[in-house]
Amino acid sequence: MSVEILFLVSLLAVLTYAQETGFVYNGFRSANLRLDGIAGITANGLLKLNNDTSQEQDGQAFDPYPVQFKNLPNGTVKSFSTTFVFAVRPPYASARVNGFAFVVAPQSGLPGSLPGRYLGMFNETNNGKSSNHVFGVELDTILSSEFQDINDNHIGIDLNGLTSEKAAPAGYYQDNGEFNNLSIISGQEMQIWVDYDGSDKLINVTLALIHVQKPKTPLLSLRRDLSPIINENMYVGFSASAGSLVTSYYVLGWSFSVNGEAQALDLSRLPKLPQIGKETSKVMTIGLSLMVLFVVSVLILGAVYVIRRKRKLAEVLEDWERDYGPHRFKYKDLYIATKGFHDQELLGVGGFGRVYRGILPTSNIEIAVKMVSHESRQGIREFVAEIIRIGRLRHRNLVALLGYCRRKGELLLVYDYMPNGSLDKYLYNQPKVTLNWMKRLRVIKGVASGLLYLHEGWEQVVIHRDIKASNILLDAEFNGRLGDFGLARLYDHGTDPQTTHLVGTFGYLAPEQMRTGKATTSTDVFAFGVFSLEVTCGRKPIKQGDTEDVILVDWVLSCWDRGDILEASDPKLRAEFVEEEMELVLKLGLMCSHPNPSMRPSMRQVLQYLEGDLPMPELLSTGISSSGLTFAHREGLDELAMSYPSSTSKAFSHLSSVAESLTSGGR
Numbered sequence: 001m002s003v004e005i006l007f008l009v010s011l012l013a014v015l016t017y018a019q020e021t022g023f024v025y026n027g028f029r030s031a032n033l034r035l036d037g038i039a040g041i042t043a044n045g046l047l048k049l050n051n052d053t054s055q056e057q058d059g060q061a062f063d064p065y066p067v068q069f070k071n072l073p074n075g076t077v078k079s080f081s082t083t084f085v086f087a088v089r090p091p092y093a094s095a096r097v098n099g100f101a102f103v104v105a106p107q108s109g110l111p112g113s114l115p116g117r118y119l120g121m122f123n124e125t126n127n128g129k130s131s132n133h134v135f136g137v138e139l140d141t142i143l144s145s146e147f148q149d150i151n152d153n154h155i156g157i158d159l160n161g162l163t164s165e166k167a168a169p170a171g172y173y174q175d176n177g178e179f180n181n182l183s184i185i186s187g188q189e190m191q192i193w194v195d196y197d198g199s200d201k202l203i204n205v206t207l208a209l210i211h212v213q214k215p216k217t218p219l220l221s222l223r224r225d226l227s228p229i230i231n232e233n234m235y236v237g238f239s240a241s242a243g244s245l246v247t248s249y250y251v252l253g254w255s256f257s258v259n260g261e262a263q264a265l266d267l268s269r270l271p272k273l274p275q276i277g278k279e280t281s282k283v284m285t286i287g288l289s290l291m292v293l294f295v296v297s298v299l300i301l302g303a304v305y306v307i308r309r310k311r312k313l314a315e316v317l318e319d320w321e322r323d324y325g326p327h328r329f330k331y332k333d334l335y336i337a338t339k340g341f342h343d344q345e346l347l348g349v350g351g352f353g354r355v356y357r358g359i360l361p362t363s364n365i366e367i368a369v370k371m372v373s374h375e376s377r378q379g380i381r382e383f384v385a386e387i388i389r390i391g392r393l394r395h396r397n398l399v400a401l402l403g404y405c406r407r408k409g410e411l412l413l414v415y416d417y418m419p420n421g422s423l424d425k426y427l428y429n430q431p432k433v434t435l436n437w438m439k440r441l442r443v444i445k446g447v448a449s450g451l452l453y454l455h456e457g458w459e460q461v462v463i464h465r466d467i468k469a470s471n472i473l474l475d476a477e478f479n480g481r482l483g484d485f486g487l488a489r490l491y492d493h494g495t496d497p498q499t500t501h502l503v504g505t506f507g508y509l510a511p512e513q514m515r516t517g518k519a520t521t522s523t524d525v526f527a528f529g530v531f532s533l534e535v536t537c538g539r540k541p542i543k544q545g546d547t548e549d550v551i552l553v554d555w556v557l558s559c560w561d562r563g564d565i566l567e568a569s570d571p572k573l574r575a576e577f578v579e580e581e582m583e584l585v586l587k588l589g590l591m592c593s594h595p596n597p598s599m600r601p602s603m604r605q606v607l608q609y610l611e612g613d614l615p616m617p618e619l620l621s622t623g624i625s626s627s628g629l630t631f632a633h634r635e636g637l638d639e640l641a642m643s644y645p646s647s648t649s650k651a652f653s654h655l656s657s658v659a660e661s662l663t664s665g666g667r
């Protein structure tokens with residue numbers, strides 16, 4: 001029997017041999033710890049409970065072998081003792097970091113536990129449960145009211161949960177009883193002792209700075225039997241939790257013993273902490289690189305802004321344009337002048353593009369900027385040359401072209417600003433603001449004078465090609481000024497292959513022009529005739545009626561036929577006009593828009609008639625046989641309709657039917 005007992009005892013001894021009764025790690029270089037999560041061992045043997053991750057994760061390090069805390073499963077926990085040297089280094093002094101703990105646990109890890117305030121020891125569901133069988137000493141650096149923490153720098157004894165059984169602010173008692181505060185996250189190396197007296201059932205926790213003798217008075221003393229908590233075989237280790245701030249939890253050395261005081265650490269052999277300077281320099285490197293990154297991004301953003309602005313303000317300037325220096329406007333100036341081509345500055349959208357009002361930055365001159373899209377580069381040189389040449393035209397009744405600017409696919413023409421806008425808005429849809437006869441006559445005379453200058457007054461004959469009320473602008477004194485002169489012709493110079501040879505506006509096109517597409521001074525006179533009728537009668541050249549459209553020229557003729565040409569005058573004038581003048585202008589208008597070009601007067605004659613310098617030749621309404629006129633219209637239209645593809649002929653078919661109705665209809 002006694003032999004059997006002896007055998008059993010020796011067997012037990014053999015079995016316990018594989019278990020820890022104690023160990024000393026003066027540095028962990030050759031230690032065989034079980035590491036979990038983000039725990040690791042540095043090259044020089046520091047146990048680092050977290051790597052430098054900035055995510056909330058936990059890390060654990062356990063001695064791999066179980067410790068036999070009891071002789072029997074139902075026995076009492078033996079005395080045990082442990083001591084370790086640690087340091088906690090936050091990124092900066094007042095950083096909120098979580099802390100770490102020494103733990104005795106049933107496994108060599110703490111699976112399912114949470115980081116953050118749970119310190120990697122427990123989770124929401126198992127915190128505080130007696131089934132945990134976890135004993136811990138926490139070095140808690142965060143104040144969690146949830147766990148009734150006393151402050152954010154305390155040491156506590158945890159039994160199965162994070163609500164400490166007993167806790168005290170970090171510090172130590174000197175032999176004279178004086179208390180020294182310590183800050184766990186100060187980065188200083190500190191030593192801690194945890195001693196449990198199995199017979200006294202007393203737990204002592206003592207803290208001190210490294211190289212300070214173990215204080216006689218422990219920081220914490222708790223009388224508690226650990227037997228219900230600590231099982232027979234348990235594992236010892238550490239648990240820490242990283243937060244969003246990169247904090248380093250170091251353990252430099254660790255000693256543990258059951259049934260006796262833990263062997264003292266050989267402080268001189270402990271691995272060295274990374275130099276604070278190095279850490280700072282690391283912080284500085286990070287800071288610096290962040291700053292460099294910031295500066296670089298600012299520079300890049302700045303460059304992008306500059307480039308984008310430059311691109312936005314980019315213009316095309318070729319060598320041959322140097323000669324046009326004085327006529328060349330900077331796009332930037334035009335951009336500023338028109339407030340970035342703001343919609344509020346939009347004066348109108350014309351046949352050739354949008355027109356903006358602007359004020360030149362330095363000179364404060366009011367301008368109108370016309371944007372003409374110019375798709376093809378081909379012919380641009382001639383185009384600009386002509387514009388410059390035309391820009392030299394100066395006449396009281398021409399809107400002065402001040403200069404131009406060129407961008408990719410876009411030409412900007414800078415004109416004098418005409419405060420009273422275009423004439424058409426005074427003729428139509430403006431019953432309140434209307435021009436009296438005197439003003440209208442002055443406008444007609446002015447336009448005639450401007451047109452004469454274009455035709456005869458200059459070294460070259462300039463054909464306007466697009467005379468109509470909306471192209472006549474009124475200056476501050478309500479003088480009529482011809483705008484867009486030459487543009488039609490210029491635009492037709494083969495620069496845009498889409499543009500047909502026919503340029504102008506329907507209703508103002510002379511019959512022979514519709515036939516041949518050729519513009520002459522005589523076709524300008526025709527358009528001028530229609531225009532002066534338009535101004536006198538206050539009616540559009542082609543008025544869309546309910547049943548049939550009415551051509552203005554024909555209508556005036558019909559009034560004349562009936563013996564009352566004055567009937568054609570604009571009713572808005574309320575007969576407030578000089579009858580002779582009215583009659584003269586109406587007849588002159590008809591004469592100018594004669595279907596036969598040879599019957600039309602020249603602009604010089606027109607002006608002479610208007611000024612009364614020359615008497616109007618006696619004209620018979622039958623002389624401008626209306627059938628002849630409509631025939632001319634019809635002939636031209638038919639040819640046009642034939643020579644244009646069906647898609648474009650749509651526009652003409654309408655006119656064709658107008659002509660048709662006029663020839664076959666009532667007249």
Ligand SMILES: *[C@@H]1O[C@H](CO)[C@@H](O)[C@H](O)[C@H]1NC(C)=O
Nearest residue numbers: 037038039050051052053054
């Ligand atoms: C920290 O450890 C975790 C888990 O091993 C890993 O996913 C992460 O990349 C590590 N971070 C750094 C900064 O080393």
Ligand SMILES: *[C@@H]1O[C@H](CO)[C@@H](O)[C@H](O)[C@H]1NC(C)=O
Nearest residue numbers: 071072073074075076227228
């Ligand atoms: C150990 O404890 C359990 C229950 O706590 C009990 O059933 C068992 O008898 C005990 N064994 C000894 C040897 O005391």
Ligand SMILES: *[C@@H]1O[C@H](CO)[C@@H](O)[C@H](O)[C@H]1NC(C)=O
Nearest residue numbers: 110111112113123124125126
């Ligand atoms: C809490 O931890 C325990 C193990 O200690 C695990 O079994 C349980 O699944 C965990 N609970 C949660 C919610 O993670």
Ligand SMILES: *[C@@H]1O[C@H](CO)[C@@H](O)[C@H](O)[C@H]1NC(C)=O
Nearest residue numbers: 151153169171179180181182
């Ligand atoms: C120690 O810290 C406590 C608060 O934690 C403070 O009240 C006390 O004044 C401190 N003592 C010393 C000596 O700094």
Ligand SMILES: *[C@@H]1O[C@H](CO)[C@@H](O)[C@H](O)[C@H]1NC(C)=O
Nearest residue numbers: 195196197202204217218221
């Ligand atoms: C715990 O501390 C008390 C003094 O407060 C001391 O008398 C006792 O011996 C200590 N026990 C251990 C196990 O260190």
